[in-house]
Amino acid sequence: MVHTARRARRVTGAAAFAVVGTLALAACSGSSEAGTTSSASGSTEAAAELTPVSVQLQWLTQAQFACYYSALDQGYYEDEGLDVTIIPGAVDIVPIDVLTSGGADYAVSWVPKVLGSIEQGAAVTDVAQIFERSGTLQIAFKDSGISSVADFAGKNIGSWGYGNEWELIAGMQKNGVTLADLAGGSTVQQAFDMNAFIAGDIDAAQAMTYNEYAQVLETVNAATGELYTPDDLTVINWNDEGTAMLQDAIWADADRLASDADYQATTTKFIKGTIEGCIYAKDDPQSAADIVTAAGSTLGTSHQLWMTNEVNKLIFPSTSGVGHINEDQWAQTVDLAMNTVNPEGATIITTEPPATAYTNEYVDAALAELTDEGVDVYGADFTPIDVTLNEGGE
Structure with a gap:
């Protein structure tokens, strides 16, 4: 399967208002061509058929999340029938709280942080471990x-x-x-x-x-x-x-996974599109960096490209396929979470997390589909690029 460039399917933020304004001007132009009306109607119907999905990021818009922005821009989510909205994070935003309160369908967060939330009652599941290595x-x-x-x-x-x-x-x-x-x-x-x-x-x-x-x-x-x-x-x-802990993972609502067949199917589709976004960023880091910048990141040009390249190193080459949760890495993270003592004398968690804390069911289904489509989900031949940083990251 060849990842070809596509135009962005969804525009958010200030750019969205610009598009809306442009469409409004077009509507006021008095055009009554049947073809135009039919095309607009068809686009509306196509958009209505997509399943709305939202994902809460752990931090601000930047190339740490190049997988998601590339998947959105290149149409991989739309190919899976999803209309994805990416919600940037901030210092005062806890992604898992947003997920459990119904503010998003999925969340991106570090595993040790979420293990503590799970012990406190959060019903969430790691469904894809996008970063295989700690950064x-x-x-x-x-x-x-x-x-x-x-x-x-x-x-x-x-x-x-x-x-x-x-x-x-x-x-x-x-x-x-x-x-x-x-x-x-x-x-x-x-x-x-x-x-x-x-x-x-x-x-x-x-x-x-x-x-x-x-x-x-x-x-x-x-x-x-x-x-x-x-x-x-x-x-x-x-x-x-030897003290690395798992970082950026995709978290889903555990209760919805247990009871909602549509949510289960959407989870596989969302993971699949995200993995394709990761592969796109690997194959064309400059384009991925530009996509994130266009999405609203304020980072400098050389810094954004550096970030894309370094994030690629945390994902590729993949041991078991991008997003698959390796049992030994999960076990190490849990062990450290149970035995590392903070300044107050407490550990992250006191008992083993429940079986629902992670699953490979949905990511493995996504990896199988991509493999059947001829996509290399391991990136064994991945070679980082050389990035020259400029003063201030410009």
């Missing part, structure tokens, strides 16, 4: 004296909080470093930027491979007048440390 890093300047996790003792270690800190804490525990061992006796509250790190207020900062790490590399080193380079940094990757 979380802890980075330090090489002159900081930090070359490993063991060197965190006595240092200012940054953390965003909001449930993003668990891999960091697990990594410290594995290396015999307690929160009390850090400068000040705990982590430093880190903003969602790298300003404090660049200023030297944080010795080792949290960074996503696809975002904050790039922010540092887009910054001019005052000592040299040139952009920082990877050679200036020590990078600790939780995948290498």
Whole structure:
């Protein structure tokens, strides 16, 4: 199956108002051609046949979600009979709360965050694990004296909080470093930027491979007048440390899955379209980056392309097919969630999650359909592109 370029099927936000205005002007032009009327009627009928679906993202519009925006733009969701609305996230939005309250049909969120919600009563199911690898890093300047996790003792270690800190804490525990061992006796509250790190207020900062790490590399080193380079940094990757936890997953309403046959079918279709969007972003990262920018992202051009490329690395090559939930990775995430202790002495969860916490039923059905259509769902030959970052990500 060849993924050919398609025009966007759905326009949202300010662009939507522009389109509406254009259509209104066209309607006022007094055109009475039968062909035009018939075409408009046909389009309306076709749109009415699509199943409305909404997905709540974990964060703002950016290439972290290139799979979804590419699937929408390229018509993969429409091919599955779906009319998808993508809802951007924000700091104060908890995707699972939106899902369980009926504000969206699906949600994208990190697994450890949702495991806590499940233990508290949220009836949701991980139906597709889009990111197979963790994108979380802890980075330090090489002159900081930090070359490993063991060197965190006595240092200012940054953390965003909001449930993003668990891999960091697990990594410290594995290396015999307690929160009390850090400068000040705990982590430093880190903003969602790298300003404090660049200023030297944080010795080792949290960074996503696809975002904050790039922010540092887009910054001019005052000592040299040139952009920082990877050679200036020590990078600790939780995948290498054995404390990586599953991140961006597609979550569905568990109760609806148990009782609604239409929702079950829609779930497979939504996953299938999303996987096709991931494959499109893999094959044409520049186009995917442009699609996300057009959807409303304010990130710079080089930063957006960097993000698309780095997200592709978290998905491809896929061990068992994009979205399939690998049992060993799920087990590691649950084990860390039950045994990693936060500053208050609590773990994410205290008991094993229920069997309904994840299922491969729908993603495997989607993968089977795509395989039958000749789509490579593994991307074994995936090769990242080289991205040159510009100052400020422009």
